[in-house]
Amino acid sequence: MKTLSKLLIPLIFIGIVPLAMAADDDLENHPGYVDFSGLRAIANIEPTIEISLKAPLLNMITNLIRNEDEETAAFISKLLRVTVNVFESSAIDVDEVSDSMNTIAEDLDNQGWERVVRVREDSDHVDVYFRLSADSQIIHGIAIMVAEPGDTVLVNIVGDISVDDISALGKRFDIEELVDIELGNNN
Amino acid sequence: MKNLILISLLCMFTGCMSFSDRPLRPVARSISQQIPEIRLEKEFAVSIGGGMFKFLDVITLNEADLSAMDHVQLAVYKVSKKGRNTEIDFSGLNFEQTLLEKDSSLHWDTIIRVRDEGEQVWVLVGMDLKKLSLEAVVVFVLDQDQLVLINVDGDLDRMLEFAMEPAKGHRHRHHEQREHRHI
Numbered sequence: 001m002k003t004l005s006k007l008l009i010p011l012i013f014i015g016i017v018p019l020a021m022a023a024d025d026d027l028e029n030h031p032g033y034v035d036f037s038g039l040r041a042i043a044n045i046e047p048t049i050e051i052s053l054k055a056p057l058l059n060m061i062t063n064l065i066r067n068e069d070e071e072t073a074a075f076i077s078k079l080l081r082v083t084v085n086v087f088e089s090s091a092i093d094v095d096e097v098s099d100s101m102n103t104i105a106e107d108l109d110n111q112g113w114e115r116v117v118r119v120r121e122d123s124d125h126v127d128v129y130f131r132l133s134a135d136s137q138i139i140h141g142i143a144i145m146v147a148e149p150g151d152t153v154l155v156n157i158v159g160d161i162s163v164d165d166i167s168a169l170g171k172r173f174d175i176e177e178l179v180d181i182e183l184g185n186n187n
Numbered sequence: 188m189k190n191l192i193l194i195s196l197l198c199m200f201t202g203c204m205s206f207s208d209r210p211l212r213p214v215a216r217s218i219s220q221q222i223p224e225i226r227l228e229k230e231f232a233v234s235i236g237g238g239m240f241k242f243l244d245v246i247t248l249n250e251a252d253l254s255a256m257d258h259v260q261l262a263v264y265k266v267s268k269k270g271r272n273t274e275i276d277f278s279g280l281n282f283e284q285t286l287l288e289k290d291s292s293l294h295w296d297t298i299i300r301v302r303d304e305g306e307q308v309w310v311l312v313g314m315d316l317k318k319l320s321l322e323a324v325v326v327f328v329l330d331q332d333q334l335v336l337i338n339v340d341g342d343l344d345r346m347l348e349f350a351m352e353p354a355k356g357h358r359h360r361h362h363e364q365r366e367h368r369h370i
Contacts (some may be wrong), residue, residue, distance in 0.1 A: 046278070050300040056314055059297055063319040064344050 002061040026082055032131045032141020032158040034108070037083070039100040039154070055132060059083070071168035079159035087152040097127045097147040105129070124148045138162055208232035208262040210289075211336050214325075215264060217288040221280055224269045227334065232262040239273045257341035277329055282309055286325055289338075293322055295359075306330045313340070320344050 027033055062077040108129050109115065117128035124147070131141040139162075144155035170176065208215070208229050214228045250255065266275050283295040293313035295324055301308040313323035323340035 040206075046302055047300075048302050051298065052296075053298060054296055056294055056316055057298060057312060057321075060314055060319045060321055 027158060028134075030080065030140065030158050032156075032160075033081075034104075034141065034143045034156045036104070036154045036156070038104055038107075039097065039152075045087055045089055045092065047085040048088040049084070051082070051084040053079075053082040055080050063096045071165075071171070075161065075165045075169045078161045078165055079157065081158040083154075083156045087154075088150060090150050092150070092152060094123050094125075094147055094149050094152075097152050098123075101125055101127060101145045101147055104145065110149075111152070113141075113143065139166070179183070200346040204236065205234045206232055207234065208260075208264075210234055210258070210260045211262045211338060214285055214336060215262070217285040218277075218280060221285070222277070225275060226268065226269070227264040227268045230263045230265050230333070232260075234258060234260045256339060256343075258338070258340040260336075262336045264336070266329070266332050266334050275329065275332060277307065277309075277327075281310055282327065286311060286313065289325075290323065293326075336347075 016089070028035070058076055058079050058081075062073045065076070066073040105115070105118075105127050108131075111131075113129040113131045114129050115127065117126060119126035125145070126143045126147075127143075129141075129143040130139050131143075132139060138160050140158070140160060142157040144153070146153040210239075211232070215229075219225065219227055222359055267273075268275055286293075286295040290313060292315070294316050295311050295313050297309055297311050299308070299310040308329075309327040311325045311327075312321060313325065314320065315322050321343040323338065325339075326335075326337040326345060328335040
């Protein structure tokens with residue numbers, strides 16, 4: 001029995017590790033994924049807070065709340081990864097971060113991301129982008145970049161979220177702005 | 188009668204509690220193996236078993252629904268580092284691998300990492316991917332030269348459901364208030 005388990009464990013490991021790595025590769029190729037590593041001003045600073053919700057946990061939450069709240073469960077089930085990075089440091093040069101954010105924003109524009117919010121006020125910079133499908137019915141990704149003195153927040157939500165899902169979520173949580181949301185060229 | 192109750196309670200509590208770090212030792216061992224220059228020395232440990240939570244549920248009339256928890260284990264270690272540079276750095280530590288030493292049947296994921304001045308926190312969840320259930324939550328807190336490990340395991344799905352209840356009620360209440368205002 002011990003010999004069997006000795007043989008099985010490496011076999012399971014060999015089977016699971018490439019699958020897990022392939023899943024990560026797939027995510028990086030997903031149209032909604034954003035690589036924020038280009039933000040050179042914070043390249044040498046580690047985030048103060050990192051939140052990373054991956055597919056297994058999101059699936060589990062979906063499963064958990066399906067009976068209680070079908071609409072929210074439907075929304076969460078479409079998510080593949082939620083990443084939040086918060087950098088809190090007075091050593092961060094907000095102008096440099098803003099410059100880098102502009103570069104990333106330009107890249108997102110070129111890649112076909114849709115700019116939803118842009119704020120440039122004193123030293124506060126906010127950019128919110130949606131990556132829409134060709135027919136503008138699916139949101140493949142949401143990218144949020146916020147920079148203000150002492151704080152930088154980067155959010156990337158990857159998934160395949162439909163407008164109906166967002167609208168249902170808006171109804172569920174009483175967020176009127178989301179209830180009648182329309183995207184892309186269908187406005 | 189009073190003595191009998193006291194003796195039963197004492198037996199129950201001592202049976203449900205221990206002051207050993209044994210359940211978390213594989214984790215501490217794995218950390219020491221991955222960072223050989225550090226040494227972990229147990230300062231305090233407590234492990235609380237399911238019986239205690241069932242008892243708490245009884246006395247709180249099931250308000251907290253703690254019986255879903257099987258164990259809560261807490262251990263505090265003093266971390267010392269050999270060599271000239273005494274700064275303790277866990278950034279190279281593979282936490283998922285560390286927790287596989289504790290329970291290899293679960294899929295471990297770091298969901299939160301916090302770096303504060305002199306303090307770092309990692310929150311990991313252990314999931315059963317076949318059952319799609321949350322089986323364990325482990326928190327690592329590195330505060331200067333002290334490492335706190337907290338492990339909670341059990342039917343955490345039930346705990347989550349319970350935790351979501353008030354929010355759900357609140358949302359409905361908010362909605363009802365708005366409806367009322369419209370009327």
